[in-house]
Amino acid sequence: MSEQNINVTLKVWRQRNSQSKGGFETYPLNDVSTDMSFLEMFDVLNEKLIQEGKDPVAFDHDCREGICGMCSMFINGRPHGPKQAVTTCQLHMRSFKNGETIVVEPWRAKPFPVIKDLVVDRSAFDRIISAGGFISVNTGNAQDANAIPIAKDNADESFAAAACIGCGACVAACKNASAMLFVSAKVSQLALLPQGQPERKQRVMDMVAQMDNEGFGACTNTGACSAECPKEISLTNIARMNRDFLAAEMTAK
Template sequence: MSGNMNLTLKVWRQKNKDDRGKFETYPVQHISPDMSFLEMFDVLNERLINEGKDPVAFDHDCREGICGMCSMFINGRPHGPLQGVTTCQLHMRSFRNGDTIVVEPWRATAFPVIKDLAVDRSAFDRVISAGGFISVNTGNAQDANSIPVPKDDADAAFAAATCIGCGACVAACKNASAMLFVSAKVSQFALLPQGQAERQERVLSMVAQMDAEGFGSCTNTGACEAECPKGISLSNIARMNRDYIGAQLSTQKA
């Protein structure tokens, strides 16, 4: 096993949601610069198990930057020092031999810690359940080319739809606000003709659910956009604000 990097890891350890938790320091040796950050954790865990200790729990799955499951707050930034990259796609060549790396879980009231670095992000699912869809039952659809969608609109909708729901926006935001996540879904449908029927209802319901989950409010710092591994734009938040205010003022309902 092949590498010449030696690092010191300070990792948040917390047995379960009720535990207070604390940092543990682990030196790791012989790390290859070609390893991903998570593979470095695999090495650490292998060692901890061999030493009879409890390995570090962390969420991960696809390891190719698309499932949105990995979620480490590395040296003060979600997904670490690079932009446009998830933790699993962060490679050790982005660090220097001898570095001390502090690793924490996402922190938010709405994202309680399950264990160590794994948090519960089901709040996002509930926000989607509140309105992040187009209500079209299977079999109802007309021919796909019957509604032309301007390429620019389709591209913008796609850009919003690339959100992977990792929660880095919440983690980065000083207010633990979920506006970027929610607005990305609101925008995707607001930009497409198919999304118009439920446009008002959708934004009202999703924002209400977002607030109920205990996320903070948006103060437009832009940290979410800067840290989003998929580069979701702040303009989505503006669009959601616009839609929300418009919907409140003009909905057909009493």
């Protein structure tokens, strides 16, 4: 694949703050290298805006290597753009055609209010984790890692669930703005390990209660979350959480 330059037209959601209404601005951008990442393309746009004395587009980013879960952006109707299992920072301009119009919006969900432009407040996820996404460990020396036997299958499944970077693409993709895939991944990664057992029932009830309190929608099993997840978190986690939740609700004191 050889490098070439393309021209694109960006339609970007601009919103001053969480109170203001916001709307689309159109920016033509010429000579964009197809080797640029999507965020690098936005860097170029922002430099141009700054030189013109305009307000640059605010967007979230951090590691830019697809593991931190900071970048977001709803690109042409899909979270993290058209590629599968890819975050926006790992999406490259070679995935777009010359002359294409690219619509970029923030994640849209009531629990994810827009802070500015494409940046949304995802602290609802942090509050769900605080509600139960942890294990309680006594202080002192850590136990030898190999002292607790764990079935390989469970370790693998737990690890796959733990691959969730909490970016919120699942909520963004879901027609109901449901956070079930995120919460179920965070429930599953601990429910599958021996260390997660003591608080297993309480954890799932508390995290689901917090999820509902935040105002996320209900799951209707469309599967969009898993299909759009940059870490390909499996839908089976949602079923596991439903199982755990039903069992916990029925047996909790």
